[in-house]
Structures are given as structure tokens and as C-alpha cells.
Amino acid sequence: MSTVPIIPESAPFSSEQRSWLNGFLAGILSRGAAGTLPSINSNATDKPKLLVLFGSQSGNAEGYSKKLCKEANARGFQARVAGLESIQPEELQTENNVLLITSTWGEGDMPDNAISFWDKLNQNGSSPKLDGLKFSVLALGDMNYGDTFCLAGRKLDQRFEELGAQRIHPRVDCDVDYDELAKTWSDGVFLSLLNTTGNHDETTNSSVVVEKEIETGYTRKNPFPAPLIECVALNAERSAKDTRHVAFSLEGSGLIYETGDALGLLPENCPEVVANIIAAHELDADAIVHIHNGSEAPLKEALKKHYEIRSLIGKSPETKVSPTDFINSLRKLQPRLYSIASSLKAHPNEVHLCVGAVRYEKDSIQHKGVASTFLADRLAKGKTAGVFIHTAKHFRIPANGKTPIIMVGPGTGIAPFRAFLEERKITGATGNNWLFFGDQKRSTDFLYHDQVLNWVKDGHLTRLDTAFSRDQTEKVYVQDRMLSAASELWSWLEQGSYFYVCGDASRMAKDVDAALHTIVQQQGGKSEDDASAYVNEMKKSKRYARDVY
Numbered sequence: 001m002s003t004v005p006i007i008p009e010s011a012p013f014s015s016e017q018r019s020w021l022n023g024f025l026a027g028i029l030s031r032g033a034a035g036t037l038p039s040i041n042s043n044a045t046d047k048p049k050l051l052v053l054f055g056s057q058s059g060n061a062e063g064y065s066k067k068l069c070k071e072a073n074a075r076g077f078q079a080r081v082a083g084l085e086s087i088q089p090e091e092l093q094t095e096n097n098v099l100l101i102t103s104t105w106g107e108g109d110m111p112d113n114a115i116s117f118w119d120k121l122n123q124n125g126s127s128p129k130l131d132g133l134k135f136s137v138l139a140l141g142d143m144n145y146g147d148t149f150c151l152a153g154r155k156l157d158q159r160f161e162e163l164g165a166q167r168i169h170p171r172v173d174c175d176v177d178y179d180e181l182a183k184t185w186s187d188g189v190f191l192s193l194l195n196t197t198g199n200h201d202e203t204t205n206s207s208v209v210v211e212k213e214i215e216t217g218y219t220r221k222n223p224f225p226a227p228l229i230e231c232v233a234l235n236a237e238r239s240a241k242d243t244r245h246v247a248f249s250l251e252g253s254g255l256i257y258e259t260g261d262a263l264g265l266l267p268e269n270c271p272e273v274v275a276n277i278i279a280a281h282e283l284d285a286d287a288i289v290h291i292h293n294g295s296e297a298p299l300k301e302a303l304k305k306h307y308e309i310r311s312l313i314g315k316s317p318e319t320k321v322s323p324t325d326f327i328n329s330l331r332k333l334q335p336r337l338y339s340i341a342s343s344l345k346a347h348p349n350e351v352h353l354c355v356g357a358v359r360y361e362k363d364s365i366q367h368k369g370v371a372s373t374f375l376a377d378r379l380a381k382g383k384t385a386g387v388f389i390h391t392a393k394h395f396r397i398p399a400n401g402k403t404p405i406i407m408v409g410p411g412t413g414i415a416p417f418r419a420f421l422e423e424r425k426i427t428g429a430t431g432n433n434w435l436f437f438g439d440q441k442r443s444t445d446f447l448y449h450d451q452v453l454n455w456v457k458d459g460h461l462t463r464l465d466t467a468f469s470r471d472q473t474e475k476v477y478v479q480d481r482m483l484s485a486a487s488e489l490w491s492w493l494e495q496g497s498y499f500y501v502c503g504d505a506s507r508m509a510k511d512v513d514a515a516l517h518t519i520v521q522q523q524g525g526k527s528e529d530d531a532s533a534y535v536n537e538m539k540k541s542k543r544y545a546r547d548v549y
């Protein structure tokens with residue numbers, strides 16, 4: 001289906017350039033409506049094959065890949081989309097065109113579903129030659145990670161080239177707001193593909209209309225102002241921790257979540273911190289500034305609600321700048337994600353979180369986390385905060401309620417498991433449930449202890465293993481409890497149990513992963529490689545899922 005071209009035939013462009021520009025401009029003009037896009041000749045009998053591969057942990061790369069695949073099909077490709085966990089590197093030898101979209105996790109690591117693919121791509125002696133494959137990489141990341149910014153995408157891009165694949169469009173590295181840059185990349189990629197496949201109709205306007213998905217309801221870009229119902233301390237008074245049970249009302253929002261999903265929250269900076277920064281930079285707090293969203297506001301409001309100011313704390317300005325230049329030098333304040341700690345079936349119209357307040361001292365300055373202390377200290381009951389649902393398809397309870405589950409969730413990592421247990425209780429799921437929980441001290445830090453112990457009492461929680469790290473001289477962690485229960489844990493795994501981990505990514509999740517490998521190796525009588533293959537197979541079949549941060 002063709003549409004009215006924007007660049008007229010009389011313009012000094014070749015038909016190909018005109019067609020491309022028409023598509024490109026229509027795409028820009030029609031944000032929210034339909035886009036006219038250059039495409040494969042609709043009469044072509046052999047539609048070019050295109051494989052869109054994603055490495056994704058929390059769903060961004062996966063969601064974008066699926067949209068891109070739809071768009072590619074509308075442009076006349078024979079496109080399919082797949083996660084990197086479902087493909088072997090040698091299978092790429094039968095492909096012509098691959099678009100690879102990946103995020104980066106941990107400290108420059110591959111997302112979980114890409115680890116096995118990456119390892120195989122680097123196996124000495126057995127990595128496949130990829131001559132003849134055309135590819136391009138879109139890397140998603142976060143510039144706050146510095147040197148590891150988009151590292152997974154950068155590594156894959158380089159490795160594909162080393163293996164002989166031909167890059168048809170340069171890699172693009174995206175920061176957290178990736179929409180615009182990703183669109184520029186995909187436009188460039190499609191133009192290159194159309195040029196190289198040779199099927200592009202040069203004589204007619206072969207553009208197609210691709211319906212742009214119109215986001216309805218409340219989303220990241222249009223968050224719901226959710227009233228705070230309660231924010232209750234979960235630690236006893238003498239605790240060194242400050243963990244909160246936070247409940248928001250979703251009444252009237254139409255928002256629906258599944259257990260395993262996260263809640264996106266738009267925080268506000270602390271007004272005191274804002275005032276200190278304005279004073280240090282000798283700025284006028286009431287000066288009106290233009291905000292990135294197109295509106296205007298006094299500087300103090302703009303800094304409170306719209307910009308990241310953490311990096312400015314304690315820094316003396318080198319030169320004096322105008323309020324506008326000051327604002328323009330800052331990054332947008334990003335939403336924070338929190339694993340949802342409730343089942344919607346158990347708490348209709350509500351969403352619960354388990355939030356650890358971040359407070360620490362550095363260079364003799366007391367710092368506080370923006371979002372966690374916005375919730376813990378500044379948001380009053382009944383007042384609203386902008387929220388949206390961040391879908392986590394990789395982190396779901398088994399569809400079959402009879403399937404056993406093992407959950408490892410120390411500290412705030414307990415959040416999604418409270419939700420899983422509530423959901424499995426209310427739906428009458430009969431599968432066995434095993435929880436590993438840990439924190440500093442039993443007397444002060446046993447989060448949700450009443451609810452958890454009641455589940456033990458009534459048999460809903462088949463087994464509970466706790467690791468209170470500071471109740472004895474030697475540290476005891478959840479992975480120590482796993483190793484002590486190795487034989488039973490192995491027998492659950494052999495019965496098809498799912499294995500979930502949530503909480504700290506930098507230390508705990510790595511140590512728990514190592515303990516899991518040890519258990520599989522020792523209890524299953526396997527070699528190290530066979531144990532890795534077993535664990536990889538669990539990941540591939542989505543029986544090993546992680547929600548780590």
C-alpha cells in the first residue's frame with residue numbers, strides 16, 4: 001500500500017533517494033500515527049530473510065526487537081525474531097541478514113539469555129566462520145556505567161566482524177532513552193538492506209504504511225499518578241538497615257501487572273539538595289527555564305522533578321553559567337525500577353514494593369538515594385508519584401501450578417517471591433515452594449516474617465532456609481544454605497523445579513550461580529562442562545530466571 005509522497009518527483013533526487021527520504025520524513029512527521037517507509041518491491045517473489053536476535057534481561061531489547069521484526073515484515077522482509085538463548089552460533093551460517101540488539105548487565109556482562117551464545121562464539125577452535133553473513137548491532141545501555149557502557153553490544157559487534165561477518169551499518173550505542181537513536185539506526189539499517197538485497201523497486205514508489213504502535217493507557221512516557229497508601233518500616237528499631245514496605249493504589253488506572261513484573265517510579269530529588277546545588281552555583285532558583293519535555297518551570301522545580309543532580313553534590317563549579325546552560329548540561333532524571341512484591345489477585349487495585357533506603361557517606365558527605373529516600377522520607381501518605389508497569393516476561397511463575405519452585409531472595413530480593421507466594425496461594429497452586437532468605441540479623445531484619453512464618457505453618461511454604469549473616473562470628477549467606485541442602489535441592493531440580501534469584505547483582509547473584517553449578521556438578525556426578533550445560537539448559541527453558549540489580 002503506498003501513500004502520498006512528501007518529496008515530489010520533481011525534486012533533484014534519484015528514485016531510491018526519494019523513496020528513502022519519503023519514508024524517513026513520513027516516519028518523523030507521523031510519530032503516533034502511520035509511517036511511510038521504503039520497502040522491498042511488493043512483487044518480489046523471494047522475500048529476503050532477516051533474523052532479529054536479542055540479548056535482553058529486563059525486556060527493553062526484547063520489546064524493541066519484536067517491534068522491529070514487525071516493521072521488517074511490513075517492509076517486505078521475511079523476518080523472524082529470536083532470543084540469543086534459543087540459537088547456536090553455527091545456525092547463523094544459514095542466515096543472510098542478522099540484526100542483533102542487546103543490552104549490557106552486571107558490570108559489562110552479557111544479559112543472562114546471551115551468556116551461552118557468547119561463550120560458544122568464543123570457544124577455541126569451534127567458533128563458526130560467519131563469512132557471507134550481513135549484520136548490524138544496536139547496543140542498549142546506560143552511560144552511568146562508564147567504561148562498561150554498552151560493552152556487551154560492543155563485544156558482539158567486534159566478534160561478528162572477527163568471524164568474517166560483514167557489517168552493513170555501523171553499531172549504535174544507546175543510553176537509557178534509546179527510542180530516537182534506535183529509530184535512526186533502524187532507518188539506516190533498512191536503507192542498507194534495501195540497497196544490498198537488490199529487491200528494492202527503483203521504478204515505482206514501493207513504500208508501505210507501517211502502523212506505529214500507539215501506546216494507550218499509562219506508560220513510562222505517561223505515568224499514572226498513584227496515591228501512596230502506606231510506607232511501613234520492615235526492620236526493627238536497632239537494625240542497621242532501613243527497608244520499607246510501600247503500597248500504592250492503582251485504582252482507576254486500568255494498570256494490570258503479573259507477578260515477576262517491576263514497577264517503574266518517577267522520583268523527585270530532595271528539595272534541600274536542590275537548594276544546596278543552586279546556592280553553590282549562584283543561580284536564581286526562580287529563573288524560568290525550558291525543560292526537555294517542552295514545558296517551562298522555575299529552576300528549582302525543574303531540578304527537583306526533571307534532572308539528575310546526584311553528580312553535582314559536593315562539587316564546586318569552575319565557572320558561572322546561566323540557568324539555561326546549567327539545565328542543558330544535565331541528564332534527564334530517570335525512573336527507578338522496583339520488583340513488585342504483591343499479587344494483584346490478592347490485593348486488587350494495589351501494588352506493593354519492598355524498598356531498601358540507600359544512605360551512605362562518601363568524602364565526608366552524607367548521600368541519599370534519590371528514589372528510595374523519596375519513598376522513605378519525602379512522599380506523604382495520599383500524595384502521588386508517577387508509576388508505570390515494567391513487564392518482565394523472563395521472570396514468571398510456571399504456568400503449571402504443580403511445578404515446584406525454589407526462590408533465592410536475600411534482603412529486598414524477597415520482593416517478587418512474596419508476590420509469587422501470594423499468587424500461588426490465591427490460585428490454589430499445589431506445587432512445592434522453597435524459599436532461601438537472608439539478611440543481617442534475625443531479630444531486626446527478617447522481612448515479612450509474620451507472613452512468611454504463617455506460610456511455613458500452613459504448609460504453603462514447603463521449606464524455608466534462612467541465612468542471617470551477622471548473627472554469628474562467621475558470615476553465613478544464602479549460598480551456604482543451598483550447599484548444606486545440596487542433595488534435596490538437586491532432587492527438586494531433577495523433578496523439574498524452577499530456580500529463581502532476586503537481589504544484589506554484584507556479589508550475591510554471582511555466588512549463588514557458582515553454588516548452583518557446584519550442586520549440579522557434585523550431586524549430579526557431572527564434569528564442570530556438563531554442569532554448565534545443565535544450568536544453561538535450565539536458562540534456555542526458562543527454569544532458571546534472575547531479577548538482579
Ligand SMILES: Cc1cc2nc3c(=O)[nH]c(=O)nc-3n(C[C@H](O)[C@H](O)[C@H](O)COP(=O)(O)OP(=O)(O)OC[C@H]3O[C@@H](n4cnc5c(N)ncnc54)[C@H](O)[C@@H]3O)c2cc1C
Binds near residue numbers: 370
Ligand atoms: C529490575 C530491577 C528491580 C529492582 N528491584 C528493587 C527492589 O525490589 N527493591 C529495592 O530496594 N531496589 C530495587 N532495585 C534497585 C532500584 O531500582 C534503585 O536502583 C535503588 O532503589 C537505588 O535508587 P535510588 O534512586 O534510591 O539511588 P540513586 O540516587 O540512584 O543512588 C544509587 C547510587 O548511589 C551509589 N551508592 C549507593 N550506595 C553506595 C555506597 N555505599 N557507597 C558509594 N556509592 C554508593 C551508587 O553509585 C548507586 O548506583 C531494582 C532495580 C532493578 C533494575
Ligand SMILES: NC(=O)c1ccc[n+]([C@@H]2O[C@H](COP(=O)([O-])OP(=O)(O)OC[C@H]3O[C@@H](n4cnc5c(N)ncnc54)[C@H](OP(=O)(O)O)[C@@H]3O)[C@@H](O)[C@H]2O)c1
Binds near residue numbers: 413439503508
Ligand atoms: N547501601 C545501602 O544502604 C543499600 C540499600 C538498599 C539497597 N542497596 C543495594 O541493593 C541491593 C540489595 O540490598 P538489600 O539491602 O536488599 O540486601 P543486601 O545488601 O544484598 O543484603 C542482604 C543479605 O545478603 C548478604 N550478602 C552480602 N554479600 C553476599 C553475598 N556475596 N552472597 C550472598 N549474600 C550476601 C548480606 O550480608 P552482609 O551485609 O552481612 O554482608 C545480607 O545478609 C544491593 O546491591 C545493595 O548494595 C544498598
Ligand SMILES: Cc1cc2nc3c(=O)[nH]c(=O)nc-3n(C[C@H](O)[C@H](O)[C@H](O)COP(=O)(O)O)c2cc1C
Binds near residue numbers: 505
Ligand atoms: C543491574 C544493572 C546493571 C547494568 N549494567 C550495565 C552496564 O554495565 N553497562 C551498560 O551500558 N548498561 C548497563 N545497564 C543498563 C541496561 O543495559 C539498560 O537498562 C538496558 O536498557 C536494559 O535492557 P534490557 O531490558 O533489554 O535488558 C545495567 C542495568 C542494570 C539494572
